[in-house]
Amino acid sequence: MKLLGEHLLDEEHVMIRETARRFAETEIKPNAMQWEEAGSYPRELHRIAADTGLLGVGFPEELGGAGGGALHLVMCVEGLMRGGSTGVTVGLGTHQIALPPLLHIGSREQQQRFIPAVLRGEKLAALAVTEPGAGSDVAGTRTRARRDGDHYVVEGEKLYISGGTRADELMTLVRTGDDPHGGLTFLLIPRASEGVQVSAPLRKTGWWASDTAEIRFDQVRVPVERRIGPEGAAFLALMRNFQMERISLAAYGVATAAIALEEAMRWSRERRAFGRPLTGFQVTRHRIADMATTVESARVFTLTVAAALDRGEYRVREVSMAKNIAARAAVEVTHEAVQLFGGLGYMRETLVERLSRDARLLPIGGGTEEIMKEIIARELDLRGASR
């Protein structure tokens, strides 16, 4: 079926999706179940993905990237999700949120030093922002970096860091000054530094194949040349990055919902009860009709916003809307899909079971549903009196 949003894509986007899909179907899909259950996948996969150029979407060619913008990234996620593992897709993409501060505020020399090796799949990078006491409220960051000669000494703790247990480089948000926003700085800290203590992978509801870490920094000495941009420049860099992260999370939502819908349709035609296939009941047909409506509208909205970003438009409001629409779509459609699968939908062997667990993170990670609403309200010029 040719979907409505396809008219927003050019042949380059379609080819990227095709490449990502083929990579996912050959390299991920046959192993998805095993890697999900094991909570990990071989590091070597980054090298294989790098050979296809998929890791380089959104990065300039002179740094070993493939170029491209938001729609390219969305296509990449759509294609990779066909491997059936959100965790692996997330794992392959942690550098998409970790490296952009280098692009926005890093020096040429730092970009050359750190980016190409990651895009070649040789090094892994993770973004370490969230802390036990600071999630939505980034200004609450307490991890401190104190200047000591040509080093910083870092003390503090980060939580829920995707890829944190094996990343070589941690793009870490630290406090170098007291101003809530203006006192925040990025340091690129090698995980192998003395004093970096990484927990075992945290046990979580979904995204199993992607490791999530708690990281302690105990008097970690970081050379000043590993500071990305000037002191105090991190907050704005982080905000810029959020637009890409959120549109790509919207793409995760759309892909999750779309796959769950397909699975539900296949199953509803196959499974028989009371002498007919499930699709023989009007209630099933209507349920699937609702699911399809949800998927299609989330997809068209997401692609439309991505295309607007690629035209250089300011779309903070719409990006936040897309993230909420698509995350909701994923949660709702996977819930319905599990319902249609009945008992089997509660079994670990089914894709819809996994997707329903994976989907639950989407309204939480990368800015919660409530924070998205805060942004939308602010962009609508609604001012509250709560502060």
Place this chain on the structure above:
Amino acid sequence: MKILAMVKRVVDPEVKVKLTGDAQLDPSILDYKLNYFDEYSVEEAVRLKESGAASEIVVVCIGSGDAQKEIRTALAMGADRGILVETDEADRLDSLTKAKLLAKVVEREEPGMVLMGKLAVDSESNAVGQMLAALTGFAQGTFAFKCEVDGDTVTVGREVDGGTSDVKLTLPAVVTADLRLNEPRYASLPGIMKAKKKPLEVIDPDDLDADIDLDEPAIEILGYELPPQREAGEIVDSVDALIDRLKNKAKVL
């Protein structure tokens, strides 16, 4: 050596086609793809270039303007430039007409080898390659699962009934690809980005001066029909029952 790789834009075989009221294909749900077998021939051409046996790969397609997408797909896999013989009537051109058009392109480009799929998955004629060889006087190696170039010869391993056979051809030759020839790569992202900048020449079939009449295509499409619904199978519990069904139901005994 220059290789011409012929490609066709076909309806994606995975799309469930629907018919409109007047027995035409419903365009709103159609999706198009590069013909599978042509992916194998493009892949082989790229491998021959990588091994040093070929120096340039030119992708040739007869099709509508939309077929530029399929040409770009081949360029993204590693071909160097494209030629589109543009016509909106490609579906109404029979195999011989197409072979004659392609023969004119061959005349112009003077390749050492022509690689193409053994057939297109939409019309399944399996004819253009052979006809092209006859028209150009090139040697032919069809249904290739192996294609080894050595100097001015190519050894083609062929899938034939009951086994395989090798033929050694003197170049130039037409080689048509079968499934075991290789495993087509998927285009890399740098390849995709580069494909945009590669030259793609659009030519009018009339300018090729082929001995054909494009105003009177040999094929007229009256309408499309879906294949008849297959009846559900039946599992029988004894040989006698089987013979009975074969005799009385299937009426083949």
